[in-house]
Amino acid sequence: MLNLTAYKRQEPHPWSSCLVFLAAVLLSLAVSAILLKLQGKPALQGIELLFRGALGSRWSIEDCLIKAIPIFLCSLGVAIAFRLQIWNIGAEGQFALGAIGATWAALTFPDQPAYLLLPLMAVMAFVAGGLWGLVPALLKLRMRANEIIVTLMLNYIAILLLDYLVYGRWKDPGSFGFPMTKTFSATAIVPKITGTEINWGLGLCLICGMVMWVFFRFTRKGFELKVAGENLNATRYAGLPYEKLVCFVMITSGALAGWAGFIEASATINRLQPSIMVGYGYTAIVVAWLARLNPLTIGIASFLLAALRVGIENLQLELQVPAAFGGIMEGMILLTVLAGSYFNEFGFRLRRRS
16 A cells, blocks of 8 residues: 655755745636636736736836835845744834834935935934834843734834824824825935836845845854854854844844835835835735745845735726735735745655555
8 A cells, every 4th residue: 555755855956946936826826816706807817917017018017116125125124034033023113113214304304415314314214123123122032022922013003103193293284184294305305216217225125135145145143143043052052142143133124124114205105104004014024935035036026026016906906806815815925835845845755555
């Protein structure tokens, strides 16, 4: 009688991660087509509209890149924390604090020249996001608090703080009652790349991605992070500064998400308002896992998830599909990739049972 048994692979198959990702996308598209059919929508036409809306024109590709910028920065921050097996679920709140910090600088010094104001906004976003990330790190180290719960709860506090400011002290008197700040001065707006609608946040993403890749690959601190994430007992036995590493990754993670908030408030919306919170911090978790925490492949995954958002917007316009449809597809992709990663590490063989 034949018996199917699993065994751990010595090394994953070449290109296995890429194949798993493609299979995840195809399966999520198939499930999406079924869901469209169940809603009485034309399934094949819906998938075509999804692709056409995301990649069918120069405008749509630029829109994908604009949305990919904050997703990439949040994902990069989440990935560095996950490398140490510190589960930062708080990129959404750190994004909000970064937007708040940048907005404070923009509203306080509106007459300053761009070469002074934009760096100040970036510094304030970095500091605000980093300090917000440091809070759960200190609670974990000093009080053994679970960082998943703490970072998740801090998201709600950060979003409510943003609402408090735009409904209160920072509310524009000329906004006809809508919760938003005044439009930023021209010197507080991150400029666009010449001839496109894409802002120079794309350049920031390229720099951060390369710096993070070099950091993990060639620096001692990056090696310490990798070792500490793989074996905590070995880390303590080797005398590595685990507490400092936890604080470092959480500050860096929060600061990168804070920069994402700065870019979104300055370059995309040109002010602070509640609609800035569209879930980029949560999407970042999906992207980080899809890219297997690799800083270079995070860029590809960020663009694909941004394209999914743009495509869903087109589906909403053309077929009146609910906005939650995009969340379903994101979840399907993540679950399929996580399930498929099992087959990267384990193989199966048939054995004759006596």
